[in-house]
Amino acid sequence: IDEGWDLGWALSFVRTGHLSDWIMVDRDYSINRYYMLVGGWLKLFGVGLWQARAFSFLLVHVVIVLTALTAKNLYGKRTAWFTAAALFSSVILMSGGRLRHDIGLTVSIAVALWLWSETKIRRKSILHLAAGLALGSGLASHYHAPFFGVALAAAFFGPSLVLHREHRQ
Secondary structure, rough: OOHHHHHHHHHHHHHHHOOOOOOOOOOOOOOOHHHHHHHHHHHHOOHHHHHHHHHHHHHHHHHHHHHHHHHHHOHHHHHHHHHHHHHHOOHHHHHHHHHOHHHHHHHHHHHHHHHHHHHHHOHHHHHHHHHHHHHHHHOOOOHHHHHHHHHHHHHHHHHHHHHHHHHHO
C-alpha cells in the first residue's frame, strides 16, 4: 500500500537529484538512501511502478543466492540447495518484490551473513569488519536496521563468547 509513496521518493531523486517526500511533506529529511538506487535503476529502465518492482525482484534473487552461499559455507551443498528452494518458495521473501525499502535491509543482512560465514572458512578478521559495514549499510535503507544489528551481533558472536567462557571455567 506504500508503493506510490515509495515511488515518489525514487522519482524525486530521478527528477531533482535528491530525495524528497512529495506526498507527505515537500522537503528532504530522510537518511534512507535506498531510493537513490531505485532512482538510478529508473533512470536506466524508465519510470514506472513495474520497473521499480523489477529492481526489488532482482534484489530478492540476490538475497536467495547470498543466503544459499552462507548455508553452503556453514552446512554444505545439500543445505544450500534446500535453503535456496525454501527461500524461492517463501511468500514472505517474494513480498520483497514490491516497491519497499525492506528488501534493501534484507540484502544488507544477507551480505553480512555471507561475509560472516566466509570468516569461518578464511579466518580473516577483515571479513568481520566487512560484515559489520554491510550490516550497518542497512541503515541507509530501513530505520529498523539498528534493532536487527543488535540481534545479529548477538547471534554472530554470542555463541562463541559463551562457549569460550565455558571452556575457561
